[in-house]
Each structure stands twice: as C-alpha cells, then as structure tokens.
Amino acid sequence: MAEKGDNGIEVDGLVRDFKGGVRAVDGIDLRVAPGEIYGFLGPNGAGKSTTSLILTTLLPPTAGSARVAGLDVVHHGSEVRRLIGASLQDSALDPFLTGSEHMRLQSSLHGLPKPQREARGRELLAQVGLTEAAERKVGGYSGGMKRRLDLALALVHRPRLLFLDEPTTGLDPQSRAALWDEVRRLSVDGVTVFLTTQYLEEADALADRVGIIDHGRIVAEGTPAELKAAIGRPSVEAVPHDPGERERLAAVLERFGEPAAAASNGVAVRLPRGAGDLAEIVRAIDAENLQVADLRLHSPTLDDVFLAKTGRSLEGSAEDDDAEPAPETIPA
Amino acid sequence: MSASLITQVGSLAQRSMLKTLRQPFQMFPIIFFPAILLIINASGLHAATLLPGFPTHSYVSFAIAVAFIQGAMFSLINTGTNLAEDIETGFFNRLALTPLRRVSLIAGLLVGVAALGAMQSVVYILLGVLVGAHLDAGLGGALVVIVLGSLTALAFSSFGCVAALRTGSSEAVQGLFPLFFVFIFLSSSNLPRSLLKTPWFHTVATWNPISYLIEGFRSLYIFGWDQTALLRGFGVAIGLLLLGLLAVQWAMKTRLQRT
Amino acid sequence: MGDENEAATNVSATTHTTSGEPPPTPPSSPSPATPHEPQARSTVWGVALAIAWRGVHTYVRRPELAIPSLVFPLIFLASFAGGLSALGGVPGFDFPAGYTAFQFVFVLLQAAMFSGLFTGFTIAFDFESGFARRLMLAAGNRRGVALGYALVALTRATITLTVVTGVALLAGMQITGDGVDMFGLYALAALLVLVGFGWAAGVAFRFRTIQAGPLMQTPVFLILFLAPVFVPLPLLRGWIHSVASVNPATAFLDAGRGLISGVHNHTALAYICAVALIGVFTLWTLRGLLAAERAG
Numbered sequence: 001m002a003e004k005g006d007n008g009i010e011v012d013g014l015v016r017d018f019k020g021g022v023r024a025v026d027g028i029d030l031r032v033a034p035g036e037i038y039g040f041l042g043p044n045g046a047g048k049s050t051t052s053l054i055l056t057t058l059l060p061p062t063a064g065s066a067r068v069a070g071l072d073v074v075h076h077g078s079e080v081r082r083l084i085g086a087s088l089q090d091s092a093l094d095p096f097l098t099g100s101e102h103m104r105l106q107s108s109l110h111g112l113p114k115p116q117r118e119a120r121g122r123e124l125l126a127q128v129g130l131t132e133a134a135e136r137k138v139g140g141y142s143g144g145m146k147r148r149l150d151l152a153l154a155l156v157h158r159p160r161l162l163f164l165d166e167p168t169t170g171l172d173p174q175s176r177a178a179l180w181d182e183v184r185r186l187s188v189d190g191v192t193v194f195l196t197t198q199y200l201e202e203a204d205a206l207a208d209r210v211g212i213i214d215h216g217r218i219v220a221e222g223t224p225a226e227l228k229a230a231i232g233r234p235s236v237e238a239v240p241h242d243p244g245e246r247e248r249l250a251a252v253l254e255r256f257g258e259p260a261a262a263a264s265n266g267v268a269v270r271l272p273r274g275a276g277d278l279a280e281i282v283r284a285i286d287a288e289n290l291q292v293a294d295l296r297l298h299s300p301t302l303d304d305v306f307l308a309k310t311g312r313s314l315e316g317s318a319e320d321d322d323a324e325p326a327p328e329t330i331p332a
Numbered sequence: 333m334s335a336s337l338i339t340q341v342g343s344l345a346q347r348s349m350l351k352t353l354r355q356p357f358q359m360f361p362i363i364f365f366p367a368i369l370l371i372i373n374a375s376g377l378h379a380a381t382l383l384p385g386f387p388t389h390s391y392v393s394f395a396i397a398v399a400f401i402q403g404a405m406f407s408l409i410n411t412g413t414n415l416a417e418d419i420e421t422g423f424f425n426r427l428a429l430t431p432l433r434r435v436s437l438i439a440g441l442l443v444g445v446a447a448l449g450a451m452q453s454v455v456y457i458l459l460g461v462l463v464g465a466h467l468d469a470g471l472g473g474a475l476v477v478i479v480l481g482s483l484t485a486l487a488f489s490s491f492g493c494v495a496a497l498r499t500g501s502s503e504a505v506q507g508l509f510p511l512f513f514v515f516i517f518l519s520s521s522n523l524p525r526s527l528l529k530t531p532w533f534h535t536v537a538t539w540n541p542i543s544y545l546i547e548g549f550r551s552l553y554i555f556g557w558d559q560t561a562l563l564r565g566f567g568v569a570i571g572l573l574l575l576g577l578l579a580v581q582w583a584m585k586t587r588l589q590r591t
Numbered sequence: 592m593g594d595e596n597e598a599a600t601n602v603s604a605t606t607h608t609t610s611g612e613p614p615p616t617p618p619s620s621p622s623p624a625t626p627h628e629p630q631a632r633s634t635v636w637g638v639a640l641a642i643a644w645r646g647v648h649t650y651v652r653r654p655e656l657a658i659p660s661l662v663f664p665l666i667f668l669a670s671f672a673g674g675l676s677a678l679g680g681v682p683g684f685d686f687p688a689g690y691t692a693f694q695f696v697f698v699l700l701q702a703a704m705f706s707g708l709f710t711g712f713t714i715a716f717d718f719e720s721g722f723a724r725r726l727m728l729a730a731g732n733r734r735g736v737a738l739g740y741a742l743v744a745l746t747r748a749t750i751t752l753t754v755v756t757g758v759a760l761l762a763g764m765q766i767t768g769d770g771v772d773m774f775g776l777y778a779l780a781a782l783l784v785l786v787g788f789g790w791a792a793g794v795a796f797r798f799r800t801i802q803a804g805p806l807m808q809t810p811v812f813l814i815l816f817l818a819p820v821f822v823p824l825p826l827l828r829g830w831i832h833s834v835a836s837v838n839p840a841t842a843f844l845d846a847g848r849g850l851i852s853g854v855h856n857h858t859a860l861a862y863i864c865a866v867a868l869i870g871v872f873t874l875w876t877l878r879g880l881l882a883a884e885r886a887g
Contacts, residue, residue, distance in 0.1 A: 106426075368813065379827075518666075
C-alpha cells in the first residue's frame with residue numbers, strides 16, 4: 001500500500017508552447033491533494049495530454065512550475081519518475097512480447113531485485129485479471145486487456161502517484177467498469193490519481209475533484225456536485241402539442257421560475273426550489289387544459305458546466321481546430 | 333532504486349533480439365535478398381572475370397562481400413522501423429518513464445543489433461561456402477569477417493535510429509530505403525574500382541565509403557590478409573559508427589525531452 | 592463521491608403528452624428517401640476513370656509515393672550502365688547501340704513492370720485502410736475498380752518511363768533503331784506494366800494487406816533478374832543460361848534491345864508472351880476481385 005504523505009501535485013502558471021506559436025497549455029494553476037482522484041476534463045486539443053506529459057517529466061514546460069510529490073518536475077525529473085506511474089494515451093506495448101515479458105522488462109528497468117520480479121509480475125497480472133493471458137503475445141490482446149496490462153505496468157514499482165491519460169478510450173462498458181473499480185481501489189490504498197478524460201461520466205463517477213480545461217486554461221474546478229450546483233438549478237422543458245399554445249404554456253411555467261434556453265418549439269424555466277416543483281407544474285399545466293407533447297426535467301451536467309464557462313458543449317467540441325500538436329515532434 | 337547500466341542495456345538488448353527473431357518477415361529479406369542476388373550475380377556477371385585486370389577467376393568470391401553490406405542495410409531499415417514503431421505506439425515514452433539512462437535506451441537496441449549482425453555474418457559465410465566462395469584468409473579471416481559484419485550492421489543501424497528519432501514514423505524510415513541503397517549501387521560492388529570505366533562513376537565510387545567497406549570484406553576472400561584494405565574497411569566502419577552515434581545523440585535531444 | 596449522482600437519477604425523468612397522439616415530425620427531420628436514380632458512373636469505364644483520377648491525384652499530391660518508383664530505376668540505370676560499362680568490352684559482346692542502351696532496355700522494362708507492381712501495393716494499402724471497401728460499395732460495376740487501378744498503373748508508368756528515358760538520353764545513350772522501333776519498345780513496356788499490375792493486383796485482392804508485398808515483388812524480381820541482365824544470353828554460363836533460355840523475360844529483353852538497336856530479335860515472341868500473360872493475369876485479377884467481394 002502506498003504511503004499517504006507528500007504525494008500531491010502543485011502546479012503554478014504552467015505554460016507550454018510549440019513551434020508555430022501554438023500554446024497548448026496557457027497558465028494552469030492547480031492543486032491535487034494526496035490520495036485524491038483528480039479528474040482533468042476537456043475536449044480534444046484542450047491541453048490535457050500536454051499537461052500530463054509535463055507532470056510526468058516527459059516534456060519540459062515553457063514557463064511556470066510544477067511539483068509532483070514535493071519535487072520539481074524540471075530539476076528533479078529522475079526522482080519524480082521513481083515516484084510516479086503513468087498510463088499514457090497510447091497503450092504503449094510491444095506486440096511481440098508477452099504480458100509476463102513486459103512485466104519482467106519493466107521491473108528490471110525499475111531496478112527491482114531479480115528474486116522479486118517474477119512475484120511482482122504475477123501479483124499485478126492477477127490483480128488486473130490477466131493471469132491466463134500472461135504468456136500470450138500482446139499483439140493478440142483485446143483493447144481492454146492492453147489497457148489493463150498498461151495499468152499493471154504502471155504499478156510495478158509501487159508508485160505513490162498515478163497518471164492516467166484517457167485510460168478508457170475505446171473500451172467496452174464492461175472493461176471500462178473494471179478499470180474504474182481498479183482506480184477506486186488504488187485510491188483507497190492512498191495512491192493519488194491524476195486522471196485526464198474527455199468522458200463526463202468518467203469524471204463524474206471517479207473524481208473527487210474535477211478541473212475543466214479548455215484552450216490550455218482551467219475554466220472551472222471543484223467537486224462535480226459543486227460545479228453543477230454553481231451553474232444553477234434544474235430546469236424543466238415542455239413542448240406544446242399545439243404550437244399555437246406556446247405562449248400560454250410559457251406563462252404557466254414562468255410562475256415557477258426564470259426562463260431558460262429551450263428548443264425552438266419548447267419552453268423552459270429554471271427551478272429555483274429544485275425538482276420538487278415538478279408535480280405542481282404538471283398540475284398547473286393540466287389546470288389550464290394545455291396538452292404537452294413532451295415534458296423533461298434537466299439536471300445540470302458537467303457538459304452544462306462546460307457550456308456555461310466556454311459557450312460550447314464539451315460533447316460536440318471534438319472537432320476543435322486547435323488540436324494539441326504531438327509534443328514529440330514539434331518542440332518550441 | 334534503479335537498475336545498473338548493464339542490467340538496463342541487457343534487458344533492452346534481449347527485448348530487441350526477441351522482437352526481431354519473432355518477426356520472421358523481418359529476417360526474410362535479410363537472408364533471402366543477399367543470397368538470391370549473390371547467386372544470380374555470380375552467374376550473370378561471370379563474364380566480368382574475362383576482363384583484363386579482374387582480380388579473381390571466381391565472381392562469387394568477388395561478389396560475396398556485397399551480401400554483408402546488403403544485410404547491414406536491411407538491419408538499418410529493421411532497426412529504424414522497430415524504433416519508429418516504439419515511438420508511434422508510445423512504448424518509447426514508457427521506457428522514458430523508467431529510471432532508464434538516456435545512453436541505455438539506444439545502447440540496448442544497438443547491442444541487440446550487434447549480436448544479430450554477427451549471426452547474419454555467420455549465415456553469409458555459410459552461404460558463401462555453399463555457393464563456392466573461397467575465403468582465402470581461412471578461419472581467422474572468418475572471425476574477422478564476423479567482427480567486421482557486426483560492426484557494419486551496428487554502424488548502419490545507428491543511422492536507422494537517427495531516421496526513426498527524427499521522423500518518429502516507420503513509414504518514413506522505410507521510405508528512406510532507396511536513399512540508403514544508392515550507396516551500395518554507386519560503389520565498387522559489381523566491378524573493382526580499377527575497371528570502372530565511366531569517369532563520373534569511378535569518382536563517386538572512390539568517394540563512397542561503402543566501396544572501402546566492400547573492399548575490406550572482399551580482401552579477406554580474394555587476397556587473404558591485405559592490411560591496407562582491412563584498415564580502410566575497419567576505419568570506415570568505425571568512422572560511420574562514431575558519426576552515427578553522434579547523430580543519434582543529437583536526434584535524441586529533440587525526441588527525448590525528458591527532464 | 593456519490594452524492595452528485597443523485598441528480599443523475601432525476602435527469603432521465605421524462606413525461607410525455609397526455610393526448611396519446613404521436614408528436615408531429617420536427618421540421619429538421621430528413622425527407623423520405625428519394626427513389627434510387629441510376630448513377631452516371633456505374634459503367635465499367637465510368638468507375639475506372641473515377642478511380643484513375645483519384646490514383647493520379649494522390650500520386651501528384653504525395654510526391655513521396657512517386658519517389659521510390661522514380662529513384663530505383665535511376666539507381667539501376669546509373670549503377671548498371673555507369674558501373675558495368677566495362678562489360679561492353681568482354682569478348683563476344685557486340686551490341687550496336689552501346690552498353691548504356693543495352694542496360695537502358697532492362698531498366699525501362701523493369702520500371703514498367705514495377706510500376707504495375709507498385710499499384711498492387713496501392714490496392715493493398717487501400718484495403719488495409721478501408722478505402723477499398725468504400726470503393727467496392729460505391730462502384731456500380733466492380734470490374735471498373737480493377738480497370739481503374741490498371742489505368743493508374745499505366746499513368747504512373749508514363750511518368751516514370753519518361754523520366755528514365757530523359758535521364759538516359761542526357762547520359763548520352765545512343766538509339767540506332769527508328770521511330771517505329773521505339774514506338775514498339777514503349778508499346779512493349781506498356782504491355783509489361785499490365786503484366787506486373789495483373790500479378791500484383793491479383794495478390795492484393797486476395798490478401799488485402801501490404802504484408803503480401805514480398806509475395807507481389809519477389810517473383811517479378813526473380814523473373815527479371817534470371818534473364819540476360821548484364822550481358823547477352825550467349826555470354827551467360829552455367830545454370831543461369833539454362834534458366835534464362837526458357838524465361839519469358841529473356842524474350843522481352845531481347846525484343847527491347849532489338850528494337851532500340853534496330854536489329855530485331857524475338858519481337859513477335861515477346862509480344863505474344865506479353866499478351867498471353869496479360870490474359871492469364873486478367874483472369875487472376877478478376878478472380879481475386881471476386882475473393883475480395885466475398886470477404887466483404
């Protein structure tokens with residue numbers, strides 16, 4: 001079990017520029033407490049992976065500072081690497097080596113004494129459910145198996161901090177759930193987890209706190225509940241069966257709250273007293289003999305938070321023009 | 333804790349060799365093409381031995397030297413491609429996240445290449461025996477051939493590593509294949525330099541370091557112990573290796589920005 | 592960590608109309624599908640020309656694809672014509688147009704076959720990327736797909752052979768044949784483009800992966816080199832003389848060298864062999880196309 005101690009993350013004014021004037025990270029400040037699962041949420045090209053690469057010492061920052069487990073990532077890179085594990089965006093496996101061979105290679109490179117290597121490898125492979133596939137070449141593994149092996153390799157040297165960069169991208173729901181369980185277990189054991197993701201439900205399900213990044217800057221930070229509550233209360237939206245009744249419907253709803261954004265053929269209001277008013281709203285609509293084609297209750301999501309902060313929806317912003325450049329190929 | 337340099341290099345060398353040996357289609361061109369070209373050219377160019385001044389009556393003994401160079405060229409492509417694939421898949425980053433020393437990253441790869449280069453050389457020596465090439469320098473010469481073959485594969489593969497580190501793309505590395513192969517063709521691979529009648533070709537072959545490598549191997553087969561040819565051959569191999577390693581160090585700076 | 596999920600359980604609450612009637616179709620719904628209209632490009636030639644356009648467009652847009660197919664013939668020309676010119680002095684070597692022209696014919700015909708071969712690589716790449724599936728789905732007549740790629744091969748060969756000819760002429764190559772002879776030489780080259788393509792395309796359609804590249808390349812390479820590449824057939828000795836005597840590539844080289852020198856040799860045999868091979872490989876390609884269709 002990893003010790004709870006100084007295994008947090010502190011980032012101040014972090015900047016990373018690439019050739020061509022691309023600023024992938026534009027002054028990030030954040031704190032991750034020891035033992036916390038911190039979700040770093042944002043669309044493609046927001047700067048999540050670049051931040052991960054800086055914090056894992058694979059890329060130097062252009063400006064600002066970052067301390068991982070109390071050590072500066074620039075000046076104490078090798079010490080930082082001994083304390084962290086990372087499962088980056090690619091599964092980063094050799095298709096011609098078996099699972100066991102990967103474990104042996106990783107453990108020998110981390111300097112585990114020879115007698116311990118086999119045992120540690122078996123232990124971790126069992127932990128991620130790959131014992132039976134251990135002697136098969138990784139080229140024949142499914143996507144979920146590769147991700148699990150990737151996670152196991154990141155844990156070989158019992159790191160105090162774990163960086164997971166989009167760990168469940170491309171996985172089926174079952175594999176995703178299994179990986180989530182593993183991450184939760186690690187957190188219970190005291191490992192600090194820095195999780196980058198573009199999936200709202202992943203951040204919602206796993207993270208103690210979430211930082212939302214867009215265009216290289218953190219636009220919101222807090223627990224998922226805090227973030228959602230901060231942008232407002234639930235809203236109710238109704239679509240009249242007869243479009244001509246829209247104004248009458250709006251008048252009814254506005255008795256319960258302030259108007260909110262709705263579809264072109266509907267009406268919506270925000271409910272200051274919460275979802276408890278829903279029954280009253282239905283009775284009020286019925287009392288006016290209005291017929292509705294659709295009535296929905298919306299609770300704020302992290303996507304709503306992103307929308308409120310950036311004017312765009314997170315789930316529609318995958319085709320962002322300012323995609324992060326591949327950091328290895330075009331340094332500033 | 334971190335592993336010793338020897339452990340790190342050994343682990344990566346082991347992986348490098350395993351990876352190559354588990355990809356038979358990578359070994360196939362290394363063995364097949366030099367062999368087939370040797371067999372074909374030995375017969376097809378036999379008429380060259382009729383030219384006044386041709387140093388031997390056996391064209392196969394003359395031509396076998398080229399097999400070692402061709403094999404080294406394929407090693408260059410395979411090594412570069414494997415490293416580029418590691419970069420593409422992120423495996424390179426995985427290694428960078430360990431306490432691996434920077435020098436170990438490439439040394440491990442190249443030690444594997446040197447071992448494979450020696451194995452290749454043994455195969456070509458045996459091939460030569462099969463097709464009737466006579467090694468004038470005997471068993472001692474065979475050992476020298478193996479050392480020179482290993483050194484040549486190592487030198488060439490270092491340039492393959494440079495290509496991989498600079499481009500990060502296996503497709504780009506393979507696209508460089510014609511460029512590297514030009515050096516074999518524009519050399520004294522098919523005729524001795526004294527019989528290259530086209531002036532520009534003679535000049536190019538004289539300046540081409542590959543000519544001296546080929547002549548180094550060839551001297552052991554045709555002349556036995558030719559000190560000048562051997563010194564030149566080893567000199568070029570070592571020189572190319574040093575140049576290659578310097579270039580690797582330079583290329584690593586942009587590829588591995590690890591703090 | 593779980594309290595924020597409380598709201599999530601409410602999110603899915605949805606209440607529908609009490610009237611029981613289905614909601615009206617929103618104006619943004621797509622209109623019902625129009626009946627299928629015959630495509631103007633569903634003929635074999637229509638499909639072929641579309642694919643040919645795309646192939647040439649790609650070739651021009653990505654010069655890195657062109658480089659290997661241009662570089663290799665030039666390397667061979669420089670190396671063989673330049674490096675082996677002394678062979679022209681071997682007793683019994685008597686070629687009117689000189690050694691450069693002697694080697695030029697080999698390089699030209701080899702480049703022609705390899706142009707066809709490289710197009711087979713393109714087919715394999717297209718299958719691996721999934722693009723070929725798109726073509727198979729869209730093409731009204733799938734034979735047009737094979738024909739289109741053949742047109743791509745011929746177009747690429749035209750570029751390559753033009754460059755190689757230009758370089759050879761600049762290097763001082765002599766031509767002692769006449770205009771008809773030279774037309775015959777390039778016509779033979781065009782036929783060999785289709786021979787190389789036919790073989791490679793059949794392999795590509797069957798295996799649908801670039802891993803089959805060596806299978807496409809090796810037989811062509813062997814057939815070309817087991818022929819009188821460096822010296823005429825009478826100057827070959829041993830087993831290679833026996834093999835070259837029955838190798839159709841010998842007829843191609845003899846015919847080509849005869850045409851460039853004006854001293855005709857095995858011209859008719861070469862054309863007959865080429866046409867026959869085209870016939871055989873056309874069947875090979877079309878059956879490969881069927882295999883690709885069956886594989887989906």
